[in-house]
Structures are given as structure tokens and as C-alpha cells.
């Protein structure tokens with residue numbers, strides 16, 4: 345039985361480490377719980393911790409930001425600098441999905457928390473989370489599911505099957521310690537219809553129903569007292585300005601700028617663009633673009649503001665373009681007509697992510713100040729009782745969410761657990777003996793009566 349395994353581990357190893365589920369809902373802006381009814385999110389806030397918001401890493405896009413969650417490193421330090429893999433020599437590019445399978449794209453010096461947990465004896469899993477498919481220093485996350493090509497990221501039935509797998513099979517049957525679980529919405533609805541649309545409100549309701557479903561499944565499997573849940577997101581969503589009065593940023597129309605001076609470009613991907621000018625053309629390209637549009641910031645790579653941590657990596661191209669909220673960077677022509685987008689400066693409120701946590705180690709009904717995405721990693725390592733890798737986060741920014749822990753030398757020993765579990769286990773054992781006595785007595789009586 346599950347409780348007895350847990351009890352034995354608690355008694356013989358002295359460890360009462362609780363399990364941890366990290367969930368990401370892509371593009372869930374910090375304030376989406378205010379645009380519609382969210383009864384399950386509200387209940388979770390009462391039962392646990394809610395942050396005002398989380399500041400994601402810059403560039404505020406999916407793969408880089410999720411890898412910050414998994415490593416606690418700024419993007420210039422972990423090296424997953426974009427959703428797209430590219431090679432400036434061959435001009436080759438791979439989009440988000442294809443890049444999932446390029447090991448060198450992900451295994452760039454920083455180890456995701458799955459591998460660190462596994463090296464320290466824990467069992468880890470990941471479902472659809474960016475980075476799941478890759479091999480890191482010869483090792484993969486041991487239980488994993490990568491979505492097939494053209495997967496429907498929005499289908500609620502798929503979502504429930506995924507939850508059943510993670511809670512019922514991975515945590516309950518396989519006894520995993522840590523799982524990361526990814527959902528592709530409300531990001532897609534935000535891009536197509538804009539963050540203020542009825543479609544986004546509906547998708548937020550679907551997220552809310554799913555959170556209720558997840559907590560129900562955890563309850564059904566008797567895991568509520570042993571499983572911590574963190575729910576967060578990689579970035580927010582901003583409305584892209586449309587209509588005749590808006591002067592779009594289109595590089596081909598900028599006087600003095602020519603694509604003939606460019607060896608390689610990453611453009612038409614939201615508000616951030618990167619350029620590699622041809623030999624000797626850097627200054628010409630920079631001068632042509634600088635000041636060319638009031639809502640376009642043009643930087644030489646080394647001059648990107650230090651607070652963005654998007655400067656010091658060899659994969660970043662020499663010229664970096666960042667548009668203000670409301671605008672995107674177009675190359676030849678405006679190719680995309682997204683009503684919503686992200687990727688902007690992480691100081692823009694529309695880029696802030698949400699954060700909720702509930703479980704045996706988290707305080708109840710607690711609203712906490714904002715913190716940075718890099719601070720989630722040391723929190724997760726603390727919950728799992730593992731030694732973190734070098735990272736850019738600070739446990740001091742998040743540890744006040746947790747119940748104070750007794751200093752026993754064991755990093756993961758919450759005050760109440762062992763005693764409670766020994767008592768519970770002892771009562772359960774007494775209960776079992778009593779039950780056996782009652783059953784055998786009744787059986788003997790029944791046998792005697794029958795005879």
C-alpha cells in the first residue's frame with residue numbers, strides 16, 4: 345500500500361520529501377484571473393500561495409523562458425536564446441517543434457532540474473514541457489512524453505488524458521518525485537484573437553476547469569498531503585496595434601537599410617529581431633536602423649541593457665532589435681497578423697506571468713510580492729531536497745511561501761511530518777489488527793452458527 349511505502353521511507357531514511365508537480369499554462373498573463381470567473385483558481389489561492397506576478401526572463405518567448413524555469417538561469421547564461429534553432433553559415437532554421445529534437449540547441453551548458461534530481465536519486469518525468477525531448481550530457485528525463493507533430497494543444501479531452509497519465513500513472517503507480525507538465529494555451533488563443541477577446545476568456549475558463557480536474561485527481565489518488573503543485577506561465581500577452589494610423593515597423597522601408605548588407609536575419613518573429621550584417625557592414629546597418637522608428641530600439645549586442653540579460657552569449661547576433669509593446673518587427677513585409685504577441689521587454693506589465701502554489705509545504709491563503717522567474721528553480725530544489733546547480737535565482741525571494749522547516753540537517757524535513765506519519769501509520773496498523781480480529785471473530789461465529 346502507498347501509505348506504508350511512504351511511512352517506511354520516512355522511518356528508515358528520515359526523509360519526508362514531498363512530491364512536486366510543476367505546471368505551465370503557456371501565455372497565462374498575471375491578470376487573466378480577473379477577466380472571467382475562475383472558481384478553481386480562487387479556491388487554490390485560498391488553500392495556498394498566490395503571487396502578484398512573476399517577471400519572466402527576456403526574451404519573453406516559450407522555449408527560452410521555460411528553460412529558465414527548469415534551470416534558474418538567465419537566457420544569456422543557459423543559451424536557449426530563441427524558439428528557433430538556426431545556423432548562420434548554412435542559413436538553416438528550425439521552428440519551435442523541430443528545434444525540440446536538436447540536442448545541441450538545449451544542452452548548452454545548463455542542466456535542467458530533471459537531470460539534477462535524477463543524479464541525486466530522485467525519479468523525474470516530463471510531459472510536453474519544452475526541452476523534454478533533448479539529451480543532456482548523455483542523459484534524458486527518464487519518464488517522458490513528447491507531443492506528436494501537429495498536436496492539438498487546445499483540446500480539453502487531451503488535457504484530461506495527460507493529467508490522468510501524470511497523476512494516476514506517473515505519481516501514483518510509478519512513484520515519481522517530480523514531474524513538469526505543459527499546456528499550450530491560452531497562448532494560441534491570445535495570438536489569434538488578442539488578450540481582451542471572448543476566446544481568451546473562454547480558454548481561461550478551460551484552464552480553470554483543468555486546475556479543478558487536476559486537484560480532484562490528486563485527491564482521488566490520496567496524494568493531496570504529499571504532493572506540492574506549482575502553476576505558472578512562461579510570459580504574458582500584449583495587444584498588437586492595428587489599423588491605418590499605426591506606423592508599422594518594416595525594415596525594408598527604412599531609408600539607408602538594405603537586405604543586401606545582411607548575411608543572416610531572424611525577423612518576423614514578434615517584437616524582437618536579430619541581424620548578422622555582412623563583413624564590414626555592421627556600422628552602416630546600425631546607423632540606418634538606429635532612430636528610424638519611434639517604437640524600435642536598436643542595439644549592438646553588447647549594448648543591450650544589462651537588466652535584460654540578453655547580451656552575453658555567442659549565439660546572439662551582433663544587432664538586436666526590440667519593439668515597444670503594441671509593435672512587432674517586420675522584415676520585407678508585414679507577414680503575420682497576430683492580434684496578440686509576446687517577446688517584449690520583461691518590464692512591460694503585459695509580459696508578467698502568473699504564479700500559484702498549493703500543497704503540504706506551502707502556506708495557506710498567502711499573497712506574496714512579485715519575484716523573478718529565475719527564483720522558481722531554487723524553490724523547487726528546496727522542495728525536492730536536492731542541491732541546485734549554479735543558477736541566477738535566490739531562495740530568499742520565495743522561501744517565505746513555505747512553512748518554516750526544522751533545522752535537522754535534512755533540508756526537506758517539514759516540522760510536522762515524521763511524527764504525524766508515524767502516529768498515522770501506527771494507528772493504521774492498530775486499525776488493521778482490530779479489523780483482522782473482528783473479521784476472524786465474526787467468521788468463527790458465523791461458522792459456529794452455521795454448524
Ligand SMILES: [Zn+2]
Pocket residue numbers: 370371405406407531578579
Ligand atoms: Zn509561450
